[in-house]
Amino acid sequence: MLASLLIVFREVFEAGLVVGIVMAVTSGVPGRTAWIAGGVGAGVLGACLVALFTSGLSELFNGSGQEVFNASILGLAVVMLTWHNVWMSRHGRELVDELRAAGEAVAAGSKSLFALAVVVAIAVLREGSEVVLFLYGVAAAQGGASWSMVGGGFVGLILGSSVCLLTYLGLVTIPARYLFSVTSALIALLAAGMAAQAIAFLEQANILTALDETVWDTSWILSDSSYLGKALHTLIGYVDQPTAMQVVVYAATLAVIVVLMKLFSAPVQQQRRPHAA
């Protein structure tokens, strides 16, 4: 019971942080509940499919199929988060300032919601497939699902989901005028962390060997396998022993997002004029 509780809690906790941030980022955007729920649903479905095809997936690419798959979907999540931030830097203020419920704004908003729904689906898929594999393995070994396993999993799910809720409730207490900047920063850090993690998978598969020396070791201060370390790993990409390539890619991702946001951001003065008139 304790094993299934802990495993389910740990995975739901990590996915829950991402879902919590996305909920806070989209608070006040019409139709967001359906998109996020859709993302979670698609993620659960995807997790079951990945679990089902794990053997086949593992054998691809000289036995590094899992790593290539994980790196690819993390890369996709990075692109979606970047796209979202760039889109928000252009249109976000219109949504936040005016809260237009006009059809146009909803249609435009849903494009950005799609990107975030993909991110939610990827987070749920990655963590969920481990849960499915573990619980299925336990059930298979026991010759069926037991109450203690289901009960443990359920408690883990509730505890993990409460982390998601706390993340969301914590973020929405931030005053509305700062919320936009804070969530943009969070999304950028989330993306940079995911990019660095994709690099870790490619290094594990020996696909990427350049700049593989460890830059620093802070495991004695905060191990990235502790709960706080894991939370920071998911949120801002904290790694206690990063390779040089991970650091480079992390910094590059952040730089690209900031530059793209600056390039595409709506000119402030032009936007002010219609208000004055």
Next chain:
Amino acid sequence: MFPNSFSIISRRRERAVAIANKASLVGPVRCIVPVLMLGMAFAFAAGSAPARADDTVQLSITMKDHQFDPAELHAPPGKTIAIHVKNLNPIVSEFESSDLHFEKIVPVGSEGVVYVRPQQPGRYNFYDDFHRETQGFLVVQ
């Protein structure tokens, strides 16, 4: 001649607008293609060039009855180490190490490989994350 070429231009414009509309609708979807291509490029690179194969230390380990065999692996420092792990448990395992930063699902009866690059001599712990009583070590000296 004039009306004719004008209609061609306007038709072209209509098409361009239609394409632009379509493109903006599928904005996020468009991004999927380059990412998948990038993934495939990496995969091809992996397939075509077994990177530094001669330099790599090859180690093998099995998981059976929820124990690692051997329980301790040995390797020299400063080299890339390939750990081939075979799961002979009747249940799926996750070969993982927080010391060495890897995690890999190993289905029943199958074999997987992870590459690690420990730079310092030391005793590095690894385990089956689905069955934490299964513990092993990589000794680098």
